[in-house]
Amino acid sequence: MKTISQSKCTGQPRHRCSTPQLFHNSTLPFSNSTENSFIWILTPVKNMEKLMIVCSSCGVVHWLAGLILTLVGSIQAMPVTIMPATIMPVTVEPVTVEPVCLADTTAKYSLTFTGMWSQAAFPKQYPIHRPPAQWSPLIGVTHSSDYHIWQQNEFASNGVREFSEKGEAWTLMKEVEAAGEHIQSVYGLFSAPAVVGGMGQMTSEFEVFSRHSFLSLMVRIVPSPDWFLGVDSLNLCEGDHWKESVTLDLYPYDAGTDSGFTFSSPNFETIPQDKVTQITSSSPSHPANSFYYPRLKTLPPMGKVTLKKIKSNQIFSMLMEPTQFNQTGQEIGNDIEDSLTNSTPLDCEVSVWSPWGLCQGKCGDSGVRHRTRYIHLQPANNGVVCPLLEEEKKCIPDNCL
Ligand SMILES: [Ca+2]
Numbered sequence: 001m002k003t004i005s006q007s008k009c010t011g012q013p014r015h016r017c018s019t020p021q022l023f024h025n026s027t028l029p030f031s032n033s034t035e036n037s038f039i040w041i042l043t044p045v046k047n048m049e050k051l052m053i054v055c056s057s058c059g060v061v062h063w064l065a066g067l068i069l070t071l072v073g074s075i076q077a078m079p080v081t082i083m084p085a086t087i088m089p090v091t092v093e094p095v096t097v098e099p100v101c102l103a104d105t106t107a108k109y110s111l112t113f114t115g116m117w118s119q120a121a122f123p124k125q126y127p128i129h130r131p132p133a134q135w136s137p138l139i140g141v142t143h144s145s146d147y148h149i150w151q152q153n154e155f156a157s158n159g160v161r162e163f164s165e166k167g168e169a170w171t172l173m174k175e176v177e178a179a180g181e182h183i184q185s186v187y188g189l190f191s192a193p194a195v196v197g198g199m200g201q202m203t204s205e206f207e208v209f210s211r212h213s214f215l216s217l218m219v220r221i222v223p224s225p226d227w228f229l230g231v232d233s234l235n236l237c238e239g240d241h242w243k244e245s246v247t248l249d250l251y252p253y254d255a256g257t258d259s260g261f262t263f264s265s266p267n268f269e270t271i272p273q274d275k276v277t278q279i280t281s282s283s284p285s286h287p288a289n290s291f292y293y294p295r296l297k298t299l300p301p302m303g304k305v306t307l308k309k310i311k312s313n314q315i316f317s318m319l320m321e322p323t324q325f326n327q328t329g330q331e332i333g334n335d336i337e338d339s340l341t342n343s344t345p346l347d348c349e350v351s352v353w354s355p356w357g358l359c360q361g362k363c364g365d366s367g368v369r370h371r372t373r374y375i376h377l378q379p380a381n382n383g384v385v386c387p388l389l390e391e392e393k394k395c396i397p398d399n400c401l
Helices: 158-166 170-182
Strands: 021-023 039-044 048-055 060-068 106-116 136-141 186-192 199-209 216-224 226-236 245-248 303-313 367-372 375-376 392-394
Touching: 060 158, 106 136, 136 170, 136 199, 158 216, 158 226, 170 186, 186 199, 186 375, 199 216, 199 226, 216 303, 226 245, 226 303
Parallel strands: 021 039
Antiparallel strands: 039 048, 048 060, 106 199, 106 303, 136 186, 136 216, 216 226, 245 303, 367 392
16 A cells, blocks of 8 residues: 655644545545545455545544445345235236316416524534635526436436536526427426525526426535435415415435535546435544534434415416517517616516427317417516416317318
């Protein structure tokens, strides 16, 4: 084993030894950096990987037998039911019933994200410098039940990876846009501005639609390897009405794409990629982890999101020709009135219309068909509001046989 010469750890408590690195074999890239005082080594051993922490100047060499890969076969007792000969057992398959939203067609909500990442609540390795603790912009999506922007125990998409690791939203937005265009599962995409500091708030507004009544969102924890707070598929519709208000506590998730253990860990790609997991006070079960608090049963919430219904609307009349809008959603012929504030108005931007759907109706009667579009950019600062997002027109059912 190589001797690793490091400094800045002398006499320091172990958690003060900053910026651990993780390597998957015993060939260590030698670093001259005096900042990296802990080196993590995963040494493959037959049926076991040993995890070693080296903090040479601390004089600490600590082995942990971890990740025992031996799979112990287990024998499961099978329950036996003795049935009378004349009665045949019937296996009842669980049936998933899709909840139907019967609420008014649209509802508008205000969203407030509150960062609760204080040094008092999360004292371990709390980032003070380069960069200090803060939150990325929030990315929110309203969608139908068959879509997930991210999901626990599933692999993160490339967009989620880039957003979780670097706060880059471009690929994620393209993925969301593709889901809207190709499978009509996404109704709107919105964002809220970043919060500079671990404590603070950001706000936004969004609309849901009876066929797209789910909200999902992500906020990256900055700095972090690939950690984020998020909501996956919160249904805002409850039978025949929209929920008035919802408050959710948020806890950190690991995107499974970077193996860093601490907020300020250098990049270290997870190969092969892991699934998205929730980070708790005991998982990952390792003292180096920034959220490892063995005395806590559960972590305190790191943030919360509060949703309040602003209004709900019945569907608009479709008997008139739709108003014409230009590409930015601005009604043609109208000028933008100067805002009374000094802020820059941001106009709504919508996608192009989807193709018209199938004509639905009884044979012999006239039917209707729909087309939809979704919001690219929510208006802000008295910008032009968004135009209609769904149209319907009369048609003759073409599936009469
Ligand atoms: Ca990770």
